[in-house]
Amino acid sequence: DADVTQTPRNRITKTGKRIMLECSQTKGHDRMYWYRQDPGLGLRLIYYSFDVKDINKGEISDGYSVSRQAQAKFSLSLESAIPNQTALYFCATSGQGNSGELFFGEGSRLTVL
Amino acid sequence: GENVEQHPSTLSVQEGDSAVIKCTYSDSASNYFPWYKQELGKGPQLIIDIRSNVGEKKDQRIAVTLNKTAKHFSLHITETQPEDSAVYFCAAITGIMRFGAGTRLTVKP
Numbered sequence: 679d680a681d682v683t684q685t686p687r688n689r690i691t692k693t694g695k696r697i698m699l700e701c702s703q704t705k706g707h708d709r710m711y712w713y714r715q716d717p718g719l720g721l722r723l724i725y726y727s728f729d730v731k732d733i734n735k736g737e738i739s740d741g742y743s744v745s746r747q748a749q750a751k752f753s754l755s756l757e758s759a760i761p762n763q764t765a766l767y768f769c770a771t772s773g774q775g776n777s778g779e780l781f782f783g784e785g786s787r788l789t790v791l
Numbered sequence: 792g793e794n795v796e797q798h799p800s801t802l803s804v805q806e807g808d809s810a811v812i813k814c815t816y817s818d819s820a821s822n823y824f825p826w827y828k829q830e831l832g833k834g835p836q837l838i839i840d841i842r843s844n845v846g847e848k849k850d851q852r853i854a855v856t857l858n859k860t861a862k863h864f865s866l867h868i869t870e871t872q873p874e875d876s877a878v879y880f881c882a883a884i885t886g887i888m889r890f891g892a893g894t895r896l897t898v899k900p
Contacts, residue, residue, distance in 0.1 A: 682834070713890075718800065720880060720892040721835070736887070737792075768834055779825070780888060782834030 681705045684769050684783035692791050697756040699786045701769030707781070708774065710752040712736075712744060715766040715785070724767075727752055759790040793818040795883050797891025805899050810871055812894045814881035815863040821883040824857060824864045829878040829893075838879075839866070871898045 682703045691697055701710065712724040723736030725744040733744060741763060743755045756763055767786045772778035794817040804810050816824075822843040827835035841848045841855045841864065848855050852871075857864040868875055876898045881891040 718892055720795075720797070721890040723887060723889075726887060770834075779837045779840075780827075780835075782836070784832070784834050 682783035699754045707771040711770040713768045793889040795891045803897045810868045812866045816883040823884040827880045
């Protein structure tokens with residue numbers, strides 16, 4: 679089984695709908711992240727959490743919210759999806775310290791029509 | 792905040808040739824520089840990293856060099872093989888990790 683599991687892997691939705699992407703991890707890491715990948719733009723950080731009571735905005739948090747339900751679970755929500763949120767979303771985890779390796783899930787491809 | 796630029800965006804080489812991908816960063820406080828490989832349909836995976844107190848690091852066919860004065864670092868892949876075909880990302884850390892835009896490497900058999 680994967681150490682970092684994302685659901686759903688693929689989702690097609692319509693403008694204005696609420697969408698939740700879920701992430702769970704079995705690595706026992708405190709730190710969790712949500713990234714967005716767009717062609718030519720690399721991976722951009724949306725939100726991150728260093729422990730259950732900690733939530734921080736990343737580079738592109740507008741239009742997104744997150745919830746850290748437990749050490750192992752970190753979900754990303756789009757309250758009212760819009761077409762320019764069509765992208766590949768990755769959840770990642772890391773251990774303590776500023777130079778910890780990131781472990782990524784396999785991604786959730788979201789299409790907003 | 793940190794800004795990481797990566798070149799080229801695409802790179803095509805013949806099997807057995809070398810491939811070089813270059814990145815520059817803006818924040819002189821950055822102290823950790825990882826490289827990630829993303830295969831089709833998968834999440835990125837760390838392949839090699841270098842810390843700011845080291846100038847070069849090698850792991851079999853891959854190596855990374857760091858020039859702190861010029862604020863640039865590079866990934867070198869020698870004797871490329873078709874399985875090296877993937878998207879490669881550089882990154883730099885000042886607090887949180889910032890990624891370059893990625894390089895799509897194609898190794899032609």
